[in-house]
Amino acid sequence: MIKPLKKAVLPVAGLGTRFLPATKAMPKEMLPVVDRPLIQYAIDEAREAGIEEFCLITGRGKDSLIDYFDIAFELETTLRERGKTAALEALSPSGIQAGSLVAVRQQEPLGLGHAIWCARSFIGNDPFAILLPDDIVKSKRGCVAQLVDAYNQTGGNVVAVTEVPQEHTNRYGILDIGADDGRLVEVKGLVEKPDPKDAPSNLSIIGRYVLTPDVMTHLSKLERGAGGEVQLTDAMAKMIGHVPFHGLRYEGQRYDCGDKAGFLEAQIAFSIDRPDLGASVKEFLKKYV
Structure with missing residues (x-):
């Protein structure tokens, strides 16, 4: 029996x-794309997939990520007293x-790998999703929900x-x-950051995993890999042949918000789709392009 997926880990350290x-004074994951921080996009995507429990892997100076999901009594009381119902709804x-x-x-x-081990x-003993908030995937059905569909079909590990x-x-x-049916591919091996001439394919894992x-058995050894770090890819590679392992060609457009250009592209892509912003954004873009 395939165990239901209800947990997600979000490395944000x-x-x-x-x-x-x-x-300098705020977590990268609190940077907004239009009017929602990156961490919110990740949590929303996980919720859409039926995930109910969340673990943030944080570091020093990251407490605002926890505060963000807390109740803001003073703010909510003030908004309620002033009749700011739209603002209250935006907080929900x-x-x-x-x-x-x-x-x-x-x-x-x-x-x-070390972050996940934490x-x-x-x-x-539960299956879990990993979401890297740097990656935003714009799609009709969330990327994690697509992974869950594949996981419910195949079991084992599934990566986007x-x-x-x-x-x-x-x-x-x-x-x-x-084996490759155009959507699901069988994973025979994983290589972390191979030289282009040595790469077994050009199919890359993005920041979404089930x-x-x-995997924790292998991560617990804390073996160092590329860059002298504990690599999640290395631990996953050791599972191949022991549990089903597939890659999913997800539907949607990924934006790398850990990169300045990707972050700016995401701002434009998401704002253009907004009924309240799309027309004005398209209009002002004509001044610069």
Whole structure:
């Protein structure tokens, strides 16, 4: 029997150095795309997929991420007294049911694999999703919901994948693939940031995963990989052949909001689709393009 997916881990301990000085005093994940912070997009996508429990892997200076999902009594009381119903409604997505959000500190920046290992008590013996808030996927059906559909079909591990230029394979975790039906691909191997000439394909993992708790057995060894860090890709690779492992060509457009150009592109893409902003954004863009 395939165990239902109800948990998600969101690694948010990074320093956000590419966005300094904006991230000097605020977490990168609180940077807004239009009027919602990156962390909100990730939580909303997870909720759409039926996920009910969330674990933030934080670091020093990241407490505002936890505060964001708390009740803001003073603000809400003031808005209510002033009859600001639209503003109150805008706050509602930032609410999370009591007891369903936990935070764990990653005390040293030892890589994504180490961050996931820090969530071992939260994960327990359950399957879980991983969402990297730097990646926003604009789609009719959320990327994680698509992964859950595939997971319910295949069981095991399912990762979201997309094709990248061959010369950029050294930036990503790359799949060595077997059977391929055009949507789901069998994963035969994983290589972290291979040189383009050595890359087994150009199918890259993006920041969306559904994994079984077996991965924690390998992460617990805290073995260092590329960059001297504990790599999640290395631990996942050791599961191949022991549990079903597939890559899903998801439907939608991914924006890399950990990159300045990608972040700006996301602002435009999401604002153009807004009924209250689309026309004016298209109009002012004509001045610059």
